[in-house]
Amino acid sequence: MEAFPVLIRKDRKAIRYLVVDDSVFARKNVAKMVESFGGEIVGEAGDGCTAITEYDRTLPDMVLMDITMPQMEGIEAAERIVRAHPEARIVMVSSVGYQENIVAALQKGARHFVQKPVKSEILYEVIKYVMGDDAAVATPTLQGN
């Protein structure tokens, strides 16, 4: 996997992520990518209902949310999370990338959209953009003399 400069929060701590997808593989894959960016996975969920519960429990810096899921779809879950937490940063990650779907997600409070199969360089740039001034690229500390 391509190496990326580590992205951290302004307080120099790791960015905390909640990954929501009904596919275990998709969760693993996205988790691996964000960990390679220096992030920390604080929760995972396989459907929209669990995503809401996990958000309340973990209060992550960012949610990476699939759209098509059983029980409750990602757009509805995003809407509910944003209603309760207007500061929530939610990025939709889906294979269904037609314009109406993207617009619906953004109208419900999602901040961005990434199409599957997820490319790490695109996800990195989207996270950096959505975190805005609340994140920075970590500068390596000089060791010893």
Next chain:
Amino acid sequence: MRIELIQPFINAADAVLAETLQCSTRIGDVSMEEEAYRRKGVASMVTIKGDIEGRIIFDIDTPTAAKVASYLAGSPMPESVEIARETVCELANMVIGSAVTTLNDQGFRFKINPPVVHVAELGEKSSEDQEALVMCFDTDSGNIFMNIAMRYTGRRRADNRPV
């Protein structure tokens, strides 16, 4: 079978498999299926309802599924039926999501249901207005079969606009 209906699925499968498996894919055997669908390995089925109706089945054997799963997860995965099921559903999700995006942008409106594992040995027979096209994608990880049966039920929204 209308080629404009199935071409987005072929293009999507080609692109998604190449991207996911980091290799070029080749389309192997292609055939029109008149008899009932016979499952080859572990299969998942997605149904579509709306301006276009039908179903797409992805079919993969367990060793191939383990190799594909390793790419999807980014780490080696063992061979198991459970992993094969998860793999074939995720592949179906990505391919169909991509194809649906293209068809939607062309003006077709429909609803897709999440993939379900297709457990029956035999599926329904194709009908006169809904023939099934079966194609095999040869990849470095093994063969992946896609079986598409689809038909128009209505006209595109753009076609219905008053002139």
